[in-house]
Amino acid sequence: MRTLTVPIPGREYDILIHHGLLQSAGGYIRSQLPRSQKAALVTDTNVAPLYASTVADSLTQADFQVETFVIPAGEESKCSAQLSALWSGFARFSLTRTDCVVALGGGVVGDLAGFAAATILRGVPLIQIPTTLLSQVDSSVGGKVAIDLPQGKNLAGAFYQPRLVLMDPEVLTTLPDATFADGMAEVIKYGCIADREFLDFLAKHSTRSAIMEHIDHVLHTCCRIKAEVVAEDELDTGRRMILNFGHTLGHAYELAGHYSAYTHGQAVGAGMVRAAELGISLGLTPAHLSGSIARLVEAFGLPTSLPCPHDQYAAAIGLDKKGAGDSISLILLDRPGHALAYPIAKQQLLAML
Secondary structure, eight states: OEEEOOOTTTEEEEEEEEETTGHHHHHHHHOOOTTOEEEEEEEEEETTTIIIIIHHHHHHHHHHHEEEEEEEESSSSSHHHHHHHHHHHHTTTTTOOSSSSEEEEEEEHHHHHHHHHHHHHGGOOOEEOSHHHHHIIIIIISSSSEEEEEEEEEEEEEEOOOEEEEGGGGGGGOOOHHHHHHHHHHHHHHHHOOOOOHHHHHHOOOOOOHHHHHHHHHHHHHHHHHHHHHHOOOTTSSGGGGTTTHHHHHHHHHHHTTTTSHHHHHHHHHHHHHHHHHHHHHHOOOHHHHHHHHHHHHHOOOSOOOOOOOOHHHHHHOOOTTTTTTEEEEEEEEEETTEEEEEEEEEHHHHHH
C-alpha cells in the first residue's frame, strides 16, 4: 500500500493507494470515524452496478448503517436539482454531523456529493473513493467541491477537505478507453506544471497498457504534486492556480459544446496545447513545447484543438475564477515541468484567441 498525507494544518488527511482496497474500505473509514453510525453512499448509474454493493457490504461489516443514493451518470448531474435531492435524501436518512458521506465514483459524483456533505448540517465528514483515473489523480484530492451553473462550470462550490481518500487501481480496468484517456489529460498536466522527469516518463509510456503497468507510480506522483500544492495554497489564491493549466481554455471548449460535445479531458488536452501556443506567442514558453505536449495528448487519443466561437471564449474568460477585474492569471509554462501564473488583460487574451 502507498500512503500520502495532505498536510493541511489541523485538517490533514491520508490518501491510500492499494489494489483491492474497495473490499476493505469500511474498516479504513471506521478507523477515521469511530463515532459514526450512518454512511450515506453516493454513486452513479455507471458505477453502482459494478462497485456499490462491495463498498456497502464493507461499510455494513464495519458497523455502519448504509443508505445508497444513485444519481444519473454524466456532467448534467452536477446541478442544483441533484444537490437538492441529496440534501433531502440525507435529511430523510437522519444523517448527523458525526455520520459521513461516502462519494463512490468519478469527478461528478465526488464534486456533487462533496458539496452536499459540505453544506448539509453545515458540514458532515466526507470520504472520497474515486473510480476514474481523472478523479483519482485530480478531483478527489484538494477539497474543491462544486456544481455547474448554466453560465459555466464549477461556479457554485466550496473548499471542503475529505477525511480520507481511498484509491483502488483495480477499478480502472473497467473504464472505457475514452474515459481512461480523459484522466490522462490531467496526468499529463501534472508533468507539464511540476515534474519534468514525470513528463519524460509519460513520453516513454504513452499507451494505456504501459501506464497501467506503472499505475501505482502514476497515481502516487500526481497525488504527491497536488498534495504539495494544496498544502501551500488551500484556497486557490496563489500557487494552486497552476493546477488549472489548460483549464481556462478547456472550460471555454466545454461551454461551447454545452458540456456534452466534449469531455473534460478532451477540453483540457486541447486547452494545454493552445496555452502552450499562447505562451510561445508571448515569448515565455519554449518553442518546441507545444509540439511535445500535442504529441503526448494525441498519443492518448485526445484532440489537440477544438472549435470555439469567440463569444464562448469571452464568456469562459469572464467567469474564470483566476480573473481579477479586467485581467486574468493565465497559467503558462516557462520550461518543461514548470508553470506560472501570467497576468494578462482579458481583452488582450481575447484578441490573441
